[in-house]
Amino acid sequence: PLLHSRTIVLHKSGDPNTPSNWRPISIAPTIYRLFTGLLARRLTAALQPCLSPFQAGCVPNVDGCAENSFALQAILQTIRHPTAQ
Structure with a gap:
């Protein structure tokens, strides 16, 4: 079967x-x-x-782990060291 x-x-x-x-x-x-x-x-x-342009997991030709890790790192950097504007 x-x-x-x-x-x-x-x-x-x-x-x-x-x-x-x-x-x-x-x-x-x-x-x-x-x-x-x-x-x-x-x-x-x-x-x-x-799919949303922000979808990175399970998308062909996209390294979702690397993209999401980079985005998280950028967000954390911005939170820890905000620039005065």
Whole structure:
């Protein structure tokens, strides 16, 4: 079935007899991964014009973490050292 995935466990490191040293990985069917990837690309392109210019997270070709970190740093700098005008 399309919406079922198979879950396997991979050993991370350490004692294999300790359950916390294993991590579960779900493997979805290939056709499902292809479909959801195509859907994500089309939705991203269609919704791009609706996004705020201030949206920086999960936007293609935008380093949202760097942009938001820079903006926060600039705001904090302005608060700490206001210029007299």
